[in-house]
Amino acid sequence: xxxxxxxxxxxxxxxxxxxxxxxxxxxxxxxxxxxxxxxxxxxxxxxxxxxxxxxxxxxxxxxxxxxxxxxxxxxxxxxxxxxxxxxxxxxxxxxxxxxxxxxxxxxxxxxxxxxxxxxxxxxxxxxxxxxxxxxxxxxxxxxxxxxxx
Amino acid sequence: xxxxxxxxxxxxxxxxxxxxxxxxxxxxxxxxxxxxxxxxxxxxxxxxxxxxxxxxxxxxxxxxxxxxxxxxxxxxxxxxxxxxxxxxxxxxxxxxxxxxxxxxxxxxxxxxxxxxxxxxxxxxxxxxxxxxxxxxxxxxxxxxxxxxxxxxxxxxxxxxxxxxxxxxxxxxxxxxxxxxxxxxxxxxxxxxxxxxxxxxxxxxxxxxxxxxxxxxxxxxxxxxxxxxxxxxxxxx
Numbered sequence: 001x002x003x004x005x006x007x008x009x010x011x012x013x014x015x016x017x018x019x020x021x022x023x024x025x026x027x028x029x030x031x032x033x034x035x036x037x038x039x040x041x042x043x044x045x046x047x048x049x050x051x052x053x054x055x056x057x058x059x060x061x062x063x064x065x066x067x068x069x070x071x072x073x074x075x076x077x078x079x080x081x082x083x084x085x086x087x088x089x090x091x092x093x094x095x096x097x098x099x100x101x102x103x104x105x106x107x108x109x110x111x112x113x114x115x116x117x118x119x120x121x122x123x124x125x126x127x128x129x130x131x132x133x134x135x136x137x138x139x140x141x142x143x144x145x146x147x148x149x
Numbered sequence: 150x151x152x153x154x155x156x157x158x159x160x161x162x163x164x165x166x167x168x169x170x171x172x173x174x175x176x177x178x179x180x181x182x183x184x185x186x187x188x189x190x191x192x193x194x195x196x197x198x199x200x201x202x203x204x205x206x207x208x209x210x211x212x213x214x215x216x217x218x219x220x221x222x223x224x225x226x227x228x229x230x231x232x233x234x235x236x237x238x239x240x241x242x243x244x245x246x247x248x249x250x251x252x253x254x255x256x257x258x259x260x261x262x263x264x265x266x267x268x269x270x271x272x273x274x275x276x277x278x279x280x281x282x283x284x285x286x287x288x289x290x291x292x293x294x295x296x297x298x299x300x301x302x303x304x305x306x307x308x309x310x311x312x313x314x315x316x317x318x319x320x321x322x323x324x325x326x327x328x329x330x331x332x333x334x335x336x337x338x339x340x341x342x343x344x345x346x347x348x349x350x351x352x353x354x355x356x357x358x359x360x361x362x363x364x365x366x367x368x369x370x371x372x373x374x375x376x377x378x379x380x381x382x383x384x385x
Contacts, residue, residue: 006224045292045295
């Protein structure tokens with residue numbers, strides 16, 4: 001496991017995983033909004049925040065983890081009312097229709113939450129909806145190491 | 150008078166010996182530098198003198214490292230090299246060397262680029278303490294990841310630029326490494342290294358066959374195809 005750290009985000013990546021952490025481009029640059037991409041396949045360069053370009057290249061055994069930070073004014077309320085990373089993540093949370101655009105066979109899920117007065121979205125894409133139960137442990141293994149300051 | 154002439158003669162001889170010694174020392178330094186690959190970059194030799202392409206270096210059982218650093222767009226990045234499903238070609242380039250300029254241009258046209266073995270191409274420059282992120286951002290090819298990491302240069306013991314390392318993904322083994330002046334030379338370099346690697350693997354299989362034959366185990370021998378044993382309550 002190798003650590004990737006930046007701007008208060010830290011994650012441990014197993015062998016063969018790619019990862020990136022960066023500041024999102026927002027109109028109001030007074031507040032830092034961070035983004036993290038982690039994948040068990042080769043991440044292409046120049047991805048957008050939701051890493052759609054990476055999702056398009058996924059094979060059936062691939063997983064993609066995206067963490068995006070949103071406007072802190074939204075923290076703790078509405079969509080972001082839940083506090084902390086999701087503790088229970090099941091195969092039933094995933095749906096092929098949760099993909100940003102139709103990508104046959106793939107599956108995705110989103111969780112919105114707040115942490116320390118900041119608002120986040122965790123977005124996970126699996127390379128195969130049919131194999132989601134087998135792929136989910138890969139995601140859980142990595143998310144267990146994620147820390148947010 | 151004769152004494153003065155004798156002293157001068159001795160001094161001249163001593164100076165001659167000193168000059169010959171210095172010239173030999175200078176030649177030795179130049180020879181060592183040449184062996185180390187210095188002067189490969191035409192920047193160092195005005196006029197762009199063609200230099201030989203070093204043969205691929207094999208590090209035996211050496212394994213690669215993941216590459217961690219900053220992208221030219223200021224992202225913290227980690228590239229999974231060891232344990233990755235695909236192999237990786239790491240291209241160690243700088244913004245300043247003239248030879249590297251050709252590679253930056255080549256990588257900007259990925260439609261014409263073939264990477265041996267279907268490997269992933271990753272460009273690695275030195276970190277922002279040495280290279281300008283703005284300059285690397287100008288040079289960075291959109292199709293390939295670019296990571297700025299002096300640590301990667303140290304870990305892979307990069308002797309000069311440009312330099313290329315081919316790492317087998319699943320095993321993390323360094324298949325070969327070396328330098329070249331054009332991408333065609335690099336692909337030739339790696340095709341040779343990959344062919345050598347395949348030969349080695351084939352040699353290992355042939356050796357195993359020979360040892361099995363010496364032990365009286367021929368193709369089709371029942372020990373090579375054991376029948377599946379049914380579970381029996383007596384096994385408990």
